[in-house]
Amino acid sequence: MRELAFVILGRPDRQNSMRDNTSGDGTDGARPLLVLVAGAPASGKSTLARLLAARLALPLLPRDPITHALADALRPASREQMQPLVLASFQVFYALIAEFLQADGVVAETNFHRGVSELQLRPLIAQATTVLIHCQISREVSIRRFVERFVRGERHWSCFDEERIAKIEAGQPQDAWDLAQPLDLGVPTLMVDTSDGYAPEIEAITAFIRSAMVLAS
Numbered sequence: 001m002r003e004l005a006f007v008i009l010g011r012p013d014r015q016n017s018m019r020d021n022t023s024g025d026g027t028d029g030a031r032p033l034l035v036l037v038a039g040a041p042a043s044g045k046s047t048l049a050r051l052l053a054a055r056l057a058l059p060l061l062p063r064d065p066i067t068h069a070l071a072d073a074l075r076p077a078s079r080e081q082m083q084p085l086v087l088a089s090f091q092v093f094y095a096l097i098a099e100f101l102q103a104d105g106v107v108a109e110t111n112f113h114r115g116v117s118e119l120q121l122r123p124l125i126a127q128a129t130t131v132l133i134h135c136q137i138s139r140e141v142s143i144r145r146f147v148e149r150f151v152r153g154e155r156h157w158s159c160f161d162e163e164r165i166a167k168i169e170a171g172q173p174q175d176a177w178d179l180a181q182p183l184d185l186g187v188p189t190l191m192v193d194t195s196d197g198y199a200p201e202i203e204a205i206t207a208f209i210r211s212a213m214v215l216a217s
Contacts, residue, residue: 033105034128038112039135040180042145044194049109063093063110071158079160094120101127113179129216131209132189134182188212
């Protein structure tokens, strides 16, 4: 749990922040920054979010460690039993975003679902300068990477990926892919091709976020 607390709650030195929140009269002159990093499974969300958090001097909030910690504590025996914990992890995830928005902001990463996630996110984006970074990759490449990670033993036991892969091979609908489309939030959105590195490159992604902040100020 100490590692989890670091991942979720760790905050870079605010003196190194790219944002100066203090206006000339000594009051807080800027809204917090909320960077949403979205995309299908194995699309490179986690790595990109980590890079952006470091470049923006913001805390990183991935949802997966929350889900895994809940599973390790409650030990579900099947994917069906895991579903309430997944829903609970989203509630914790959104609550933590709200907490971070009381300060400088946060880079929040998960497999957001279009038509579902917007309801919880809209009250949050009303409090922040929000940018959506959507990792775009073909479904074929995403699933291939997903299976390879499972085969290499890189996935947490509570993901029940063997069951998920069997359903994929059987052609059953998979919300994690079917709904992994750009969110309908009306915020600056950048599509990033993560098939082979980043296109645009990380410098341009960071510049896009900075420009959105300037326009919002």
